[in-house]
Amino acid sequence: MAGKGFDKRDFLKLAGGGVIASFIGQRVFAQDGRILGLDLPKQVIELIPRKPLNYLRIAEAVVQLEREADRKGLPNSPLETRKGQSLSDLADSLYQMAMPRLVALIDRSEDIDPPFADKAGELLAELHQSQHELPEALKLGFGDAGVKPFLPEKQRYLVQPETPQGEIIFVPGAPPLPTTPAPAEAATVPIIDELDRPLSKSREFTALKAEYARLFRKLTVRPQYRETVDWHLDLIRKARSRYEKVEAQTGVPWYFIAVTHGPEASFNFRAHLHNGDFPLTARTRQVPAGRPTKWLPPSDWESSANDALRLLGYTGQKDWSLERTLYRLEAYNGLGYRGLGVPTPYLWSFSNHYERGKFVADGKFSHTAKSQQCGAAVMLKLLADAEEIKLEAAT
Known part of the structure; x- marks a missing residue:
């Protein structure tokens, strides 16, 4: 049972089949744990592979925190959702069940019980790592000798100097840069062909601009994600004032900060925006490590977000058109999906443009894995449709 095919559903069958029941009443050891509301002896826990066991422990911890x-x-x-949902409903996506509930717990407690908010924040940071990809922009600092220091903050780290061919992001492993600029797409395109075109493999903004506009215009939310996507809109609306505070400090639009907060930190206001590292009372441990450099004081989320946006060169930018915004988001996460012909889930997850396919480890792509995070373009589309923001077209 502990073989390769063992998953969360198998454990639920095990729980209902009497195997666990045979241990009830025995003395519980220090190494034992509580899962599914049961105190499980070490003998049972050892039957469960590490990954599903961790999922079950997180699920149990969410329920206990709610109680x-x-x-x-x-x-x-107002962000509470799926509270009390049965564990048997989690098998397909623990992340989609647990992330909103942990965010709601932080919202309930952050102002009046910070230690409790930190409990939820720490668990959310652990859950976040099950979905988070190391963005390609941060991999640019890697070399044979290890991680190289970041460029001075006065230099633009992500956004390259403008050239006659447009903005270019150099990404390791990406398709070769064309020797001549790609021709601009025709202004008039038959609507019937819009969803059938293969993704461009270019890394050049001018070659991708029309594609971004077309995909955004034709974006629809897949029905099975409608409830989850609506929750994202509710959260962004509720947290808007916090994002606007960072916008006032950096000049980066509040909505860009909001849709970055999801994939980079699972909307965890008790963790760093850079990568979701917890707690805010310490600098980041993962790449980019040791951020912010000037810390303690301060130790608040807004100051950490300010540092993350400055580090990545987003501050001081003037062009926040729809197409440029989508390009910055995709270039930051990585253009490697284009070489595989897969729309990046970083933008399009939960929409008609994305079905499956995901990098599950550094350089390891799975054609069957599916992102459980809402894409940034999907969140932007909801905000635009709700007239919360107005995204201008690039000139």
Whole structure:
């Protein structure tokens, strides 16, 4: 049972088949754990492979935190969703079940019980790592000798100097740069062909501009994700003032910060925007490590976000058109999906443009893996359709 095919569903069958019941009543050891509301002996826990076991422990911890919040009398949050959902419903996506519930727990407690908010934030940071990809822009600092220092912050780290051919991002492993600029797409395109075109393999903004506009215009949310996507819109609306505070400090549009906060930190306001590292009372540990360099004080999320945006060269930019915004987002995460002909989930997950295919480790791509995070373009589309923002077309 502990073989390669063992997953969360198998454990649920095991739980209902009497194997666990045979241990009930035995003495519980220090190494034992509580899962599915049961105190499980070490003998049972050892039957479960590490990955599904970690999923089950996270799921159990979410439920326990919700019960603790209720016992404490913490106020309810408008972000609460799927509270009390059965664990048997989690098998396909623990992330989609647990992430919103942990964000809601932070919202319930952050102002009145910071230690409890940190409990939820720490668990959310652990969950986040199950989906997070190291962005390609951060891999640019890698070499044979290890991680090289970041460029001075006065230099633009991500956005290259403008050239006659347009903005170019050099990404390791990307298709060769064309020797001549790609021709601009025709202004009039038959609508019937819009969804059938293969993705461009170019890395050049001018060659991708029309594609971004077309895909954004034709974007629709897949029905099975409608409830989840609506929750994202509710969250962004509720947290808008925090994003606007960072916009006032950096000049980066609040909505860009919001849609970056999801994939980079799972909307965790108790963790760093750079990569979701917890806690804010310490500098980041993962790439980019040691950020912010000037820290303690301060130790708040807004100051950390300010540092992340400056580090990546987003501050001081003037062009925040729809196409340039989508290009910056995709270039930051990595253009490697284009070489595989897969629309990047970083932008298009939960939409009609993305079905499956994901980098599951550095340089390792799975054609069957599916992103469980909402794409940044999908969130932007919701905000635009709700008239919360107005995205101008690039000139």
